[in-house]
Amino acid sequence: MGFTLPELTKRYYTTAEVCKMFGITRATVRYWEEKFPQLNAHKFNNGERRFLADQVRMIEQVYLLVREKGYTIQGAQQELSDNKKWYKQKEQVLEKLREIRTGLEELRRT
Numbered sequence: 001m002g003f004t005l006p007e008l009t010k011r012y013y014t015t016a017e018v019c020k021m022f023g024i025t026r027a028t029v030r031y032w033e034e035k036f037p038q039l040n041a042h043k044f045n046n047g048e049r050r051f052l053a054d055q056v057r058m059i060e061q062v063y064l065l066v067r068e069k070g071y072t073i074q075g076a077q078q079e080l081s082d083n084k085k086w087y088k089q090k091e092q093v094l095e096k097l098r099e100i101r102t103g104l105e106e107l108r109r110t
Helices: 015-022 026-035 053-068 073-082 084-109
Strands: 012-014 049-052
Touching: 012 015, 015 026, 015 049, 015 053, 026 053, 049 053, 053 073
Parallel strands: none
Antiparallel strands: 012 049
8 A cells, every 4th residue: 555644733634635635636525525424524614624633534544445445435335334443443553653653753853
């Protein structure tokens, strides 16, 4: 898999930022948002969609399944629902590894 998600440090990410991260169009993000209820973005009064870091990580999972592994939308939906617990555990492990990495980088700088 050639895609690596950058470190997510902000509370919200705009649709434009998400599109840039994954190299996808706004239409793709909106379509995935329709098909995957977990991606339900927060909509502000001006109509702008914003995604939480957890939702961006879910978009990453959808991206990897659909774009890199070649799953259909229905197949990706099934995979995410069948292995929900596994993906949650994977995300927790990745978050812990990110924390360790940050700590090691701080140690190296001092």
